[in-house]
Amino acid sequence: MASAPKANAVVGQSGGPTAVINASLVGVIEEACKCAQIDGLHGSLHAVEGIVKERFIDLKRLGKGELDLLVQSPSSALGSSRDKPDKDYCQRIFEVFRRRNVRYFFYIGGNDSANTLYIINAMAQQVGYDLRAFHIPKTIDNDLLVTDHCPGFGSAAKFVACALMGDDLDNRALPGVKIDVIMGRHAGFLTAASVLGKQRDDDGPHLVYVPERPVSVDRFLADVEAVYKALGRCVVAVSEGICDTDGVTWAKKITQTSETDAHGNIQLSGTGALADYLAAQVKARLGIKRVRADTFGYLQRSFAGLQSPVDVQEARECGRQAVRYALERQSGSVAIKRIGNGDRYAVEYFCTDLANVAEKTKSLPAEYINQQGNGVTAGFVEYARPLTGPLPKTIYLGNYPTI
Amino acid sequence: MASAPKANAVVGQSGGPTAVINASLVGVIEEACKCAQIDGLHGSLHAVEGIVKERFIDLKRLGKGELDLLVQSPSSALGSSRDKPDKDYCQRIFEVFRRRNVRYFFYIGGNDSANTLYIINAMAQQVGYDLRAFHIPKTIDNDLLVTDHCPGFGSAAKFVACALMGDDLDNRALPGVKIDVIMGRHAGFLTAASVLGKQRDDDGPHLVYVPERPVSVDRFLADVEAVYKALGRCVVAVSEGICDTDGVTWAKKITQTSETDAHGNIQLSGTGALADYLAAQVKARLGIKRVRADTFGYLQRSFAGLQSPVDVQEARECGRQAVRYALERQSGSVAIKRIGNGDRYAVEYFCTDLANVAEKTKSLPAEYINQQGNGVTAGFVEYARPLTGPLPKTIYLGNYPTI
Numbered sequence: 001m002a003s004a005p006k007a008n009a010v011v012g013q014s015g016g017p018t019a020v021i022n023a024s025l026v027g028v029i030e031e032a033c034k035c036a037q038i039d040g041l042h043g044s045l046h047a048v049e050g051i052v053k054e055r056f057i058d059l060k061r062l063g064k065g066e067l068d069l070l071v072q073s074p075s076s077a078l079g080s081s082r083d084k085p086d087k088d089y090c091q092r093i094f095e096v097f098r099r100r101n102v103r104y105f106f107y108i109g110g111n112d113s114a115n116t117l118y119i120i121n122a123m124a125q126q127v128g129y130d131l132r133a134f135h136i137p138k139t140i141d142n143d144l145l146v147t148d149h150c151p152g153f154g155s156a157a158k159f160v161a162c163a164l165m166g167d168d169l170d171n172r173a174l175p176g177v178k179i180d181v182i183m184g185r186h187a188g189f190l191t192a193a194s195v196l197g198k199q200r201d202d203d204g205p206h207l208v209y210v211p212e213r214p215v216s217v218d219r220f221l222a223d224v225e226a227v228y229k230a231l232g233r234c235v236v237a238v239s240e241g242i243c244d245t246d247g248v249t250w251a252k253k254i255t256q257t258s259e260t261d262a263h264g265n266i267q268l269s270g271t272g273a274l275a276d277y278l279a280a281q282v283k284a285r286l287g288i289k290r291v292r293a294d295t296f297g298y299l300q301r302s303f304a305g306l307q308s309p310v311d312v313q314e315a316r317e318c319g320r321q322a323v324r325y326a327l328e329r330q331s332g333s334v335a336i337k338r339i340g341n342g343d344r345y346a347v348e349y350f351c352t353d354l355a356n357v358a359e360k361t362k363s364l365p366a367e368y369i370n371q372q373g374n375g376v377t378a379g380f381v382e383y384a385r386p387l388t389g390p391l392p393k394t395i396y397l398g399n400y401p402t403i
Numbered sequence: 404m405a406s407a408p409k410a411n412a413v414v415g416q417s418g419g420p421t422a423v424i425n426a427s428l429v430g431v432i433e434e435a436c437k438c439a440q441i442d443g444l445h446g447s448l449h450a451v452e453g454i455v456k457e458r459f460i461d462l463k464r465l466g467k468g469e470l471d472l473l474v475q476s477p478s479s480a481l482g483s484s485r486d487k488p489d490k491d492y493c494q495r496i497f498e499v500f501r502r503r504n505v506r507y508f509f510y511i512g513g514n515d516s517a518n519t520l521y522i523i524n525a526m527a528q529q530v531g532y533d534l535r536a537f538h539i540p541k542t543i544d545n546d547l548l549v550t551d552h553c554p555g556f557g558s559a560a561k562f563v564a565c566a567l568m569g570d571d572l573d574n575r576a577l578p579g580v581k582i583d584v585i586m587g588r589h590a591g592f593l594t595a596a597s598v599l600g601k602q603r604d605d606d607g608p609h610l611v612y613v614p615e616r617p618v619s620v621d622r623f624l625a626d627v628e629a630v631y632k633a634l635g636r637c638v639v640a641v642s643e644g645i646c647d648t649d650g651v652t653w654a655k656k657i658t659q660t661s662e663t664d665a666h667g668n669i670q671l672s673g674t675g676a677l678a679d680y681l682a683a684q685v686k687a688r689l690g691i692k693r694v695r696a697d698t699f700g701y702l703q704r705s706f707a708g709l710q711s712p713v714d715v716q717e718a719r720e721c722g723r724q725a726v727r728y729a730l731e732r733q734s735g736s737v738a739i740k741r742i743g744n745g746d747r748y749a750v751e752y753f754c755t756d757l758a759n760v761a762e763k764t765k766s767l768p769a770e771y772i773n774q775q776g777n778g779v780t781a782g783f784v785e786y787a788r789p790l791t792g793p794l795p796k797t798i799y800l801g802n803y804p805t806i
Contacts, residue, residue: 013576016577017572017573017576017577019569040806042806043800045800045801045805046576046801054805055805056805056806057800057803057804057805057806058806066798069796069797069798070798070800072795072796072797073572073797073798073799074568074569074572074573074797075569075572075573075575075576075799076572076576077572077798077799077800077801078800078801079575079576079577079801080576080577081577082577162706162707162708162709163702163706163707165477165707165708166422166477166478166701166702166705166706166707167701167702167705169420169476169477169478169479169480169705169707170420170477170478170701170704170705172478172482173416173420173449173478173479173482173483174419174420174482174483174484174485178701197707272675272676272678272679272696272698273675273679275675276675276676276679292700292701293675294698294699294700294701294702295675295697295698295700296697296702297695297697297698298569298570298573298581298695298697299566299569299570299697299699299702301573302569302570302572302573303565303566303569304565304566304568304569304572304600304794304795304797305565305568305794305795306565306709391707391708392475392707392708393472393475394472394475394476394477394707395469395472395473395476395480396476396478396480397446397448397460397473397480397481397482398448398449398480398481398482400460401460402448402457402458402459402460403443403445403459403460403461
């Protein structure tokens with residue numbers, strides 16, 4: 001293939017924000033600043049929208065202090081979008097790219113964003129426009145194919161784990177049933193992460209339900225009742241995308257109006273309806289008085305000051321790698337390969353074709369879900385534990401011998 | 404008065420847990436271990452319940468490692484209770500105290516807990532039982548009288564501030580209306596703390612509603628519409644205890660069944676109903692498409708690993724002080740006096756009568772609420788800012804000049 005052109009680059013951030021999507025942006029900026037082929041680095045405001053509206057900022061002008069702040073800032077500092085470009089939209093993107101001599105396009109996002117990039121890249125090839133298009137993975141759902149895990153997941157997993165650690169201690173202090181609804185439309189990784197802070201045998205969450213394993217309300221209630229009878233309390237982690245045995249999400253069944261975005265995704269977060277429904281069922285049918293339910297909502301992806309250090313470092317490195325790959329090949333998606341685990345956790349990076357990632361979804365593997373479909377396995381903990389960084393240790397005195 | 408008896412002590416934790424209630428417990432243990440008058444230090448499991456059921460653990464046996472863990476563990480490590488002792492309940496407490504030669508009683512809790520202590524103390528005096536009864540303040544609501552602020556508030560305020568910082572950046576990335584419902588049945592301190600992380604003029608929350616200032620749905624919607632028109636987005640912080648102009652809480656108006664505890668408090672947390680109601684109103688009546696609402700729930704008081712360092716230190720010191728006061732006087736409640744602010748923030752401790760704290764509630768002072776009743780003043784920020792410890796700094800690039 002032809003050598004890398006000397007031209008301008010555009011970088012954008014798309015889809016739902018994460019705690020480390022800005023670390024990936026910093027990685028792109030750092031590497032682009034070192035790279036003679038990349039003249040200007042334009043940050044597109046609000047993803048593809050910023051390209052067609054020509055709302056760019058000059059990222060090479062950011063100083064070290066600004067980059068240091070950017071690494072630790074949650075959410076997408078360039079703004080985001082859920083627009084899904086069609087052919088006409090892509091034509092407008094090319095017009096802008098041509099006029100501004102943009103030959104490098106870096107897009108940080110999930111599988112919908114990889115698909116946007118895939119479409120733009122395909123159209124560029126159709127019209128013979130020399131564009132180098134690279135996807136940098138990010139998603140708290142951890143549901144991209146090929147890569148071992150996704151930047152953004154580790155920090156969200158840390159949030160969920162710390163939340164459950166505290167919530168379980170709260171539930172020990174004032175016992176009852178506590179239900180926590182966690183993000184995850186199709187993939188149960190984040191809900192599974194609720195177990196990562198467990199230290200004692202009887203620590204919660206005692207039950208974990210993921211979208212990959214349909215469960216009936218009756219079965220759910222029987223599980224809760226069994227734990228409550230055994231322990232006098234019960235902490236439950238439930239994915240927002242949990243399905244009934246007929247495959248229909250509980251959220252859909254209990255919600256009259258469903259809001260969908262341009263990608264056809266139903267809005268599950270930002271509402272407490274599922275949590276309230278489950279709590280009401282437990283109260284009414286099991287006759288348990290103290291039942292509480294929280295929906296973690298947007299805090300999971302954007303809480304300030306709670307990044308996983310390993311997640312930050314990997315997100316940043318994914319950004320750097322994308323720029324390096326762009327000097328060597330025409331397009332691709334940055335992926336992470338795990339080459340050591342546990343105390344010797346280590347990764348390396350590689351490039352996979354956009355088609356391998358675009359619009360595809362990875363589920364929580366069957367071996368990470370227990371036989372009964374109401375918990376996760378030691379294999380999952382082994383997989384996810386290195387990604388959150390160290391979690392706080394706690395103590396509870398209620399089990400100490402009485403005098 | 405008589406000199407301090409040489410006898411056993413009981414300590415309990417009551418009411419809703421906080422992130423630093425265990426730090427107060429550690430303070431009591433540390434000081435009691437230094438104190439020749441206190442023989443055994445019994446930790447009562449689940450507050451007053453643990454006394455009448457004689458479920459005590461020996462706190463003097465805890466090692467340094469356990470105390471270090473205890474300081475950083477959220478929630479009440481001894482367990483809690485919401486029992487409100489009546490005369491008969493108190494008689495049973497005395498029987499246990501007599502049999503075990505307990506002459507010191509330390510109780511860590513809010514105004515309901517102070518009242519419990521007040522009742523027990525009054526009965527002890529009636530029957531001529533020599534008991535030294537001390538209340539150690541704790542509440543995320545920050546609603547106790549006399550004390551400048553309450554241990555537990557600073558850490559909860561830090562959680563809320565960090566949550567809003569991230570949430571506001573998330574709302575910049577994907578603009579719309581975001582409503583966050585924050586704990587606070589009667590007092591608006593914690594909801595007001597949502598502003599503490601604001602760095603830029605247009606940072607959210609843009610609107611803050613506290614229980615102290617009734618507001619109609621119409622007024623609320625007009626405020627949201629005005630901000631949305633000006634900024635293209637709007638982040639709102641609302642107390643769970645917000646009232647309509649007739650003085651009835653919105654939560655009560657929209658909830659058919661109200662669960663109350665032994666103290667007559669309505670359950671406001673652990674349900675997303677208020678948030679969902681407000682979001683539905685904004686969607687339906689303002690015609691804004693992207694509207695999200697989160698209810699922070701129990702995470703605010705028990706999240707693991709997010710303590711305010713100053714809150715930890717003060718909570719611990721309140722525990723120590725209670726033991727010191729118990730050697731000098733018969734009863735009281737530990738209180739904090741601020742003797743310096745801002746960069747020179749400093750406090751000292753004093754003892755006030757139980758009657759000054761028991762069952763009384765402090766509201767957010769009028770000078771901390773803005774004229775319109777939809778925001779807080781610089782005075783509040785000055786008051787609350789030292790209590791959270793340092794908050795993370797962030798950057799957003801969407802306001803940078805375009806090229």
